[in-house]
Amino acid sequence: MWHGGEPSGRLARLAGGRLREREVIEDAELVAGALAGGPEAFEPIVRRYQDAVFGVALARLGDFHDAEDVAQTAFVEAYRNLGNLATPSRLGAWLRSIAIHKSIDLLRRRRERPRDDVMDGLRDKSAPPPEQAIRRELRQAVMAAVSALSRPQRETVTLFYVNGYSYADVARIQEVPVGTVKRRLHDARKRLEKDMMAMVEDVLKSEGPDEDFAARVFQVLSMRRPRTGEAMPWRQMVAELQRIGDRGVGGFSRALASEYSQTRIAAAGMIRMAESARTREDVVGMIKAALDDPNKKVRRNAVDALFRLEVSDDRRRAEFVPLILARLADPSKRVRKRAAYLLELYVPVVPWQPAVRALVDERDADVRGAMSQMVRAILKAQPAPEGKEQP
Numbered sequence: 001m002w003h004g005g006e007p008s009g010r011l012a013r014l015a016g017g018r019l020r021e022r023e024v025i026e027d028a029e030l031v032a033g034a035l036a037g038g039p040e041a042f043e044p045i046v047r048r049y050q051d052a053v054f055g056v057a058l059a060r061l062g063d064f065h066d067a068e069d070v071a072q073t074a075f076v077e078a079y080r081n082l083g084n085l086a087t088p089s090r091l092g093a094w095l096r097s098i099a100i101h102k103s104i105d106l107l108r109r110r111r112e113r114p115r116d117d118v119m120d121g122l123r124d125k126s127a128p129p130p131e132q133a134i135r136r137e138l139r140q141a142v143m144a145a146v147s148a149l150s151r152p153q154r155e156t157v158t159l160f161y162v163n164g165y166s167y168a169d170v171a172r173i174q175e176v177p178v179g180t181v182k183r184r185l186h187d188a189r190k191r192l193e194k195d196m197m198a199m200v201e202d203v204l205k206s207e208g209p210d211e212d213f214a215a216r217v218f219q220v221l222s223m224r225r226p227r228t229g230e231a232m233p234w235r236q237m238v239a240e241l242q243r244i245g246d247r248g249v250g251g252f253s254r255a256l257a258s259e260y261s262q263t264r265i266a267a268a269g270m271i272r273m274a275e276s277a278r279t280r281e282d283v284v285g286m287i288k289a290a291l292d293d294p295n296k297k298v299r300r301n302a303v304d305a306l307f308r309l310e311v312s313d314d315r316r317r318a319e320f321v322p323l324i325l326a327r328l329a330d331p332s333k334r335v336r337k338r339a340a341y342l343l344e345l346y347v348p349v350v351p352w353q354p355a356v357r358a359l360v361d362e363r364d365a366d367v368r369g370a371m372s373q374m375v376r377a378i379l380k381a382q383p384a385p386e387g388k389e390q391p
Contacts, residue, residue, distance in 0.1 A: 027091040034082055035082055057099050060104070070103050096174065142200050146158070155174070156170055161200060261298065268298045272308055287309070304338065307346065321351075328340060336367050352379055
């Protein structure tokens with residue numbers, strides 16, 4: 001409960017927690033280590049700042065599930081662009097800016113999507129329905145109250161309460177004076193009733209990221225058991241990814257950027273497990289990138305994944321078919337053969353000219369057989385000229 005000054009009962013765990021002065025000084029060292037050591041060496045940065053990034057996203061989005069998704073995506077982008085961070089001591093502020101831009105992107109993409117359940121990201125799926133309903137109502141009430149604050153106040157409140165950041169911590173992340181942070185909190189408390197303020201603190205503390213889903217998914221895709229690092233059987237890996245679902249989309253992005261081809265192959269082959277209405281565009285983007293992966297098995301799995309996404313025929317025709325047609329010229333005959341097979345399944349939306357051209361250019365007998373079947377199916381599906389029947 002808040003009794004003035006800083007909130008009591010602060011959580012001080014490493015995964016976020018309070019940014020002590022010693023830790024801030026070490027930000028540059030963390031950045032250097034991550035640049036030299038790869039994905040595993042980046043995890044301490046995630047543990048230190050995951051609550052801050054989540055809090056920034058939550059202030060923009062007002063949705064706990066969306067905020068966690070954005071936090072994962074923001075860290076993936078941060079990892080890819082870490083070498084562009086000119087001042088490593090500004091790590092926290094840099095991560096905040098990425099979270100803001102990712103939140104804005106998400107709002108722009110979903111502006112037209114109906115939101116029937118704004119606060120649907122409950123993690124305690126095993127809780128009985130009455131308990132879920134109470135929890136849902138509490139979260140809705142808290143976010144409705146917080147949304148009435150100004151944007152700077154919302155972000156300051158979420159950072160201050162989500163996991164025990166101090167005035168100095170918040171000021172450092174937001175790059176504002178400590179006095180500004182104190183004033184924003186003072187004004188926010190004046191606008192919120194005392195009982196609501198206590199509720200805000202309790203909910204934000206309890207609803208921060210409790211697990212690093214990106215790290216878990218990355219481990220699973222590396223065929224390792226989360227936490228123990230032991231080898232994971234294929235069926236168990238599939239079951240774990242199904243259980244995590246779209247919450248692990250950030251882990252797929254990280255896995256597809258791995259230097260290890262086996263990790264990328266597994267990620268491309270299973271990425272549809274992270275597909276949902278809320279993550280589809282992220283998944284589409286990752287699959288498109290995987291189509292140009294240097295590993296032929298990654299490309300083959302990406303071809304499969306792209307054509308199995310749940311999209312309209314119009315979108316498939318305009319956006320996906322040209323990408324798969326381009327794979328008919330892939331250096332790998334297995335990729336070319338797989339592309340031909342899938343195009344045959346979707347002949348109503350496949351143009352015949354580039355398919356015939358690929359068949360003419362093909363030199364491998366096995367692939368030519370697959371392409372011949374594809375071309376016959378495409379031509380058969382074409383409308384017959386007026387007054388003539390299709391052969």
